[in-house]
Each structure stands twice: as C-alpha cells, then as structure tokens.
Amino acid sequence: MNINPKVINQEISLIRQISIKSKQYKDVIDLTIGEPDLPIPCEIVDQTTLYMKNNRMGYPMLGGTPEIREEIVKFYNTKYDSSYKIDEVLVTAGASEAISTTMRTILNEGDEVLIPLPSYPGYLPNIDFNGGKSIFIDTISDKLQLTVENLKKHITPKTKALILNYPNNPSGIILSKKNLDEIMDFLRDKDIYIISDEIYSEITFDDDFISVGKYDFLKEKIILINGFSKSHSMTGWRLGYILTSKKLRDQLIKVHQYTLTSPSIVSQYGGYVALSKCSDISSYTKKYKKRCEYVYNRLNSMGIVTLKPKGTFYIFGSLNNFNIDSSLDFALDLLENKHIAIVPGIVFGVEGYFRISCTKSVEILKLAMDKIENYIEKYKS
C-alpha cells in the first residue's frame, strides 16, 4: 500500500486531468464528480429570491447572521446531541474555507496533522501552505476503521491535530461507536485538536452516525466542520460553518474576517431557509442509498470488493482481486476504452482502489456497471 504525499498533494490536478480527458468523449459517463445531481430541495430558492427582492443585502454581521447561527445550533444540538451556543458558530464560505481558516489559525511551522487514509485530498495543500506536516494513518487493514491503537502509533510531541472525516469521502464508511468512544477518551488529556469534517453527515443510510459534537467534554479541542453543499445540493452557494468553543472562534474569526469579511448574505439566507424549513432531506438520502446499493452489488458480483457505504454518495472499490498496479493507469485505460470516468485511489492516498460517485441515475449507473463488467474481464486470469 504505497502512500505518496506528493501525489496526493497534486490530486486536484489529477482529478482535473481525468476530467479534461473525459471531455474528449461525447458518450462519456462521468462518475468522478463529488457534486449532487439532485436539485436544491424544498423552498430554498423561492424563499431566497423573495428575500433578495425585499432586503438591502448590506455587509452581513461578522461571523454569520444571528438567524442562521441560531438555526445551525438548534439543528446540530437536536439532531446530534451537541450543546453549542450561538457564539460558538462561525459561518464560512463553504467547508473549504472552514478547513483553510482552521489550518491558518492553529498551525505553526512543523506541526503534525494526522490524516486517516483513504482521505479527501483537500486538506493537504492547506496543511502544506501553513508549514504543517501531514502524517498519514493507513486504515486499510482495519476495514477503514480508525482504531485507537493505530492512532497511538502516530502520535508525537508535534501532533497538533487529528482530522476525522466521517461519513468518509471516498469510502462512505463511518466510525463505529466503540472506536469513536475509545479515540475520544484517549484524546481527553492530549493537547490535540480534533478537526471533524462532517460535510456528509446528512447523507447517511442508517441511524448509526455519531457526530463528534456529542463529546461535549472535548469541546475546547473540537473543530467541527459542516456545510450545505452536499446535503442541500448548494455547492455553488459556498456556505459552510465551524462549531467550536467560543475561545477558539474568537481566534478563527480574525483569519476569516481578514480573508473575506464574510460569506455572501444571499447564501447565508439560503442556508437559514435550508435549516429552518428544509432540514429533512430523507427523500434524497433514500435515492443515494438505492444507487449506492445497486453499484455495491454490481461491483461485488464482478469481483471488485468494496466495503458497504454507510453514507455519502461514493463507493470505494478495491482492485485486490486483479493484477493492477496503478490505479491511475486503470482509470485512464477505463476512460479510453469504455469512456467511463472514475477517480483513482491514489488521489485519496491509497493504491489499488478507485472511487465511483453515485451522482447519476440508476439507469446511467447500470450502463456504467455493464461496461465496467465487460472491461474488467481482461484482468481475470
């Protein structure tokens, strides 16, 4: 299991490389995109356009409008058993800015940030840019579960933060209660920030996802990140938030303020509507679940092993049963031969895997699975 930080580092260009190449083929099925295909639900657009016609839209309050912060707190505390207050929320320009602002605020030269693999690659440049060092924790042999034993092995005096991203991109895996409990308990007396990127929290298929926000006794150390891009298909609105202690928020808000003053007030109103009137997206979750199960079953039946996702709209397939060295070569060859675009595992820090995004209808996914099944034949020997 080869881990090359430098390659991960350049992943966004790797994904783009595949994306650009895929545009050569008119009949391409693009399964690379981490963007919901379902429309913005409920009355979000209608209410926001109404707001725009009737309000001035001046500079929003620094850190987020009181209205959206109140809804965020209410939503999280009710659904995820946390105990945040309105002055412990910082509204950001997407989860991306939340990650960037977090890293810029907490990192000093040489600080180590622990990242369980496979991992969304967007953390790395923000760690690099701020003089931090990414320390990868391979979780492949534990079925993508981060265990406290594995975590302990990677702790050093320089460890500044641990990133948790569950439901996980690219695998859809969530941590078991046992593992999460043990990790949180272990971190109780450590000076280590817990950055919990819960951007896929709303897209879970059962009721077993536990937010890190529940571990109230660690609030001073927890930087919880979430947003509206995945749950409410609001990617283009660039809206997210950080939940943390007031003390840390007072520091984060300085970096946030001098970087961009605030996120768009239009987007903030949209987010307010999303939480106050459209927080139930179970019809969407059902759709993603159905698609993921379909792809999961098809891949398993053709010998491509995957762990069954518990959330997100991704499937992370293993090429273990086949004689394939490079996931990038595999992805490029599949694209050339069958005009199916997928993301190679190396983008997420592990070789021998690939990610499929189930942001297409079951009909299109069926077509793609048929083609992959036909293609993979040549590796069976």
Add this chain to the structure above:
Amino acid sequence: MNINPKVINQEISLIRQISIKSKQYKDVIDLTIGEPDLPIPCEIVDQTTLYMKNNRMGYPMLGGTPEIREEIVKFYNTKYDSSYKIDEVLVTAGASEAISTTMRTILNEGDEVLIPLPSYPGYLPNIDFNGGKSIFIDTISDKLQLTVENLKKHITPKTKALILNYPNNPSGIILSKKNLDEIMDFLRDKDIYIISDEIYSEITFDDDFISVGKYDFLKEKIILINGFSKSHSMTGWRLGYILTSKKLRDQLIKVHQYTLTSPSIVSQYGGYVALSKCSDISSYTKKYKKRCEYVYNRLNSMGIVTLKPKGTFYIFGSLNNFNIDSSLDFALDLLENKHIAIVPGIVFGVEGYFRISCTKSVEILKLAMDKIENYIEKYKS
C-alpha cells in the same frame, strides 16, 4: 504627524468601538459607515433571481465563470484603456479576498510593503499575517499626492510591493497624471509589485481618474483589484476581482482555490448583470458628488480644512486649525456630546484628521453639519 502602525493595526476594532458606542444613542447620525446607502441599481436583483430559478447553481468554474470574466475584461479595457485578456482575471469573494490572496501569494517573511498614508487599514493584518512589514509613506505635506521623490526615499532591497488606493479611502483624492506617470516610469525596472486597489474607480466626480491598468508595459508587476461593493451597492454579495498577468494569476489561483474554491455563483451572476447591463452608475456618482460638495463647503466654512475629494463618498477633514491632540478623543467626544459618529484619522494612520462618510441624504448631512458647527465652536480660541 504621529504614525503608529500598532494602532492602525487595530483600527477595525477602533471603528467597531465607535460603532458600538454610537448604538447607545437613539438619535445618533452615523457617518462612519463605508457602505453605500443607495439600493442595488438597475435589473441586477431581478435578473439574478430569474437566473436562480432557472439554473442548477453547481460549483462555478475555478477562477470565475467565463461570462463574468469576459464582461470584466471588456469593461476595464474599454473604460480604462487596459489590455487584459479573459485568462488574466481572477474573480474573488470581494476585494477583501483579493487583497488577502495577493498578500498570501507574493509575501515572504521580512518583505516590505509600501503604503501611502492616509490609508484604508484593511491591508495591514494581511501583511502582518504573512510575515510582511508595512512601511508607511506620509503624503500629508504633498496634499496627499504620492510623489516619485517621496516614494524613492522608502525603497529598500526588501521592498516587495507598493499599494496604491485611488480614489483614496479616506480622502477621495486621486493621483495626478504627472505623479502617476513618474511613479510608473520609476518602477519600470524595479522588482516591485504594484497593488492597485481601485475599488472606488466608478465613484469619481470628473474624468481625470487613471487606472494603473493603462500602464501596459508594467502588466507583469501590476495586481489590479476591484469589485462590486461600492459601485453597485453589492457589499453583501462579496464579489471582486483581480486583473494581472496570466503568469501571476496561475499562482494566485492556487491560494484562492484552497481557501474557498470560488465565490458564490449567485454573486458571480449578479456581477455579470452589473457589468453587462448596469455599468453606467452616473446617477449614483452625481448623488455622491452633490453630498460630498455640500459637506466639503460646510466644513471649510467652519474652519475645518479638507482637500476637495475627486471621488469616493468620503471627506477627510483636518483639525489643524483647532487645538485638538487626539482624533480618537475628538471622535468620542463628538459622539457623546452631539451624537454624531465619525472615524478618527488615527484609524487611517494620521493624527489630526477625521473621516466623514457621505452615505446619508443631504438633509441628514445638513443636520450633522449644523451640529458639528455648533460643537467645534468651543475649540475656537
């Protein structure tokens, strides 16, 4: 003329201090706010809401949608005699993010950034955060004109950039053609970036504002910043842009991307409408000019000397004729006694001055001037 970078450094809290204090008085006239009071002009809101109802609003193209970038280039090249191409525009989350992204991209530890005073104070934290050093150039004795002689005195081997902010906040002054020509000519063979913050370019009262974009031979060194907050009253939309060489844009876009992916696609559409259908804001400029002239005449007649603004909606009054040591004390005392809120000059790096924002109707400005006239009597001795 005492210059204290540390005080400037904390100005935003100083403005806030006055703003919070001013809320104690129900009849306060708040002349501190750098935010247009006029509504968003023309069909921007209508067209944008229509767009929202009929489009998906997914992730925008990295660096800005082609539509808005095309309009920006067309607008700037036509109006300001520049020669930018579509791949030389980076669309940002307001001019604030443009400043932040610029400083993060170009600055190394110890780099010096030249700032003519008086200056908008938002540059400083972004210079500090990135290890840069702000070097102030006092322009008071040159009637707020930056001359090449004065500039030369401040150049060292560590000089990395010169910030130009004309029309100037807080004074409304623009550089004369002679001074600008000489400065640009002097910088021709220097390795110094020219950061030109032209956010008030559309609010000018005559036809004599020259954009730095005109100095085509310096394109590799010019980082031109502008946006929609002041011209189109779109402060809450957080939309701005950088015009520069393609080579430098390729570097800026990395920082931009990992910080926030992109500005809101809704805002980008609004900006597209602003430039393609609503670029003529002369009726607004006329209003600001009328207000500024009124305040200018009133202040001068009561012995408060000001340079006549050539643009913006600010007036920068001098307390030279009065026995007043601290502009902050003056501002606080005026607020307490007359319930008029202004910004003390120290916020902009110079003592003995104050800024009035003409973002109120002439009727309200008249009331404020009457009160200031009455108040200032006690200092006449």
